[in-house]
Amino acid sequence: MMKRSQLLPVLVGGVFCVAVVSLYRMLELMQRAELKQSKVKPAGQVDEDLSRLQLKIDKLERLLNDNNRLVATLRDSLLLRKASWDKGGQGGGVNGSSNSVLSRAGTLPGCRLAEKMKDGKNGVQLLDVYDLLPFDNPDGGAWKQGFDISYLDNMWDDQPLEVFVVPHSHNDPGWLKTFDSYYEDQTKHILNNMLIKLSEDSRRKMIWAEISYFSKWWSGIDEQKRDAVRRLLGAGQLELVTGGWVMADEANSHYFALLDQLMEGHQWMQRHLGVRPSSGWAIDPFGHSPSMTYLLKGAGLQDMVIQRVHYAVKKHFAQQQTLEFLWRQSWDS
Numbered sequence: 001m002m003k004r005s006q007l008l009p010v011l012v013g014g015v016f017c018v019a020v021v022s023l024y025r026m027l028e029l030m031q032r033a034e035l036k037q038s039k040v041k042p043a044g045q046v047d048e049d050l051s052r053l054q055l056k057i058d059k060l061e062r063l064l065n066d067n068n069r070l071v072a073t074l075r076d077s078l079l080l081r082k083a084s085w086d087k088g089g090q091g092g093g094v095n096g097s098s099n100s101v102l103s104r105a106g107t108l109p110g111c112r113l114a115e116k117m118k119d120g121k122n123g124v125q126l127l128d129v130y131d132l133l134p135f136d137n138p139d140g141g142a143w144k145q146g147f148d149i150s151y152l153d154n155m156w157d158d159q160p161l162e163v164f165v166v167p168h169s170h171n172d173p174g175w176l177k178t179f180d181s182y183y184e185d186q187t188k189h190i191l192n193n194m195l196i197k198l199s200e201d202s203r204r205k206m207i208w209a210e211i212s213y214f215s216k217w218w219s220g221i222d223e224q225k226r227d228a229v230r231r232l233l234g235a236g237q238l239e240l241v242t243g244g245w246v247m248a249d250e251a252n253s254h255y256f257a258l259l260d261q262l263m264e265g266h267q268w269m270q271r272h273l274g275v276r277p278s279s280g281w282a283i284d285p286f287g288h289s290p291s292m293t294y295l296l297k298g299a300g301l302q303d304m305v306i307q308r309v310h311y312a313v314k315k316h317f318a319q320q321q322t323l324e325f326l327w328r329q330s331w332d333s
Ligand SMILES: [Zn+2]
Pocket: 170, 171, 172, 247, 284, 285
């Protein structure tokens, strides 16, 4: 039998245990109820979520329909354009060069020479040329890359050597300086001098490519100088080449950007001078894209000069006498 002094601690311990267990049980029940509550959202909130989802789906459907309509419009306008190309292209305005020829919109899409060139005998596939070249980058010579050029003094006695000198000035609309800094420091002086020097002697000529600069200069000169510019353009002493807003990069740009800046420049020329370019001039883009030639042909240009091509490729073309060529796109039929 326990003594009364022993019974008390046992009772206290028992009560403590019961209290702890019931406290634990209570907490457990509360937690379960909470979980249950969080799983079941109120009916109002569910409806709200559903209607928000429905709105999003409706919006997506609207966008999809808009997109379908846009694609259909584009397809229709392309078909119309193709039909007008098939008819033979339209005449263009004057270029302003001495041999100003009516530009033709060209024969896009597709290259008329493609059929003749299908056997590959008359064409050069640049990817094949790349396989031929070692690209070993030798140094020295008249050109870099070890291209020694030698000639005899009497080589052109019978048939004179034709040398084309093209006075030009390439102005980057922003490179080491900003567009405005270049304009203030250099560009406006070049164009002012051009106007003076060409007016002094009718044999002098000059070409200009970047319409962004030309339009800025134009907006700052008086009507008398503008008349002089129009006269020089008409006489073929001054020629606007390519006519893009910039001399566009061709390596990284999306074709839409190439086209966009071309339209900007051509529209400016049309609006202020009534001329359109017939020759392309791309002497600074780091590499050249056949897409650009395709777009220029579509814009009515007849020919173009390109410059930044690997020395090894230039040397190869010079040796093969194929530096003058018609550039066909590899995807063209
Ligand atoms: Zn440049």
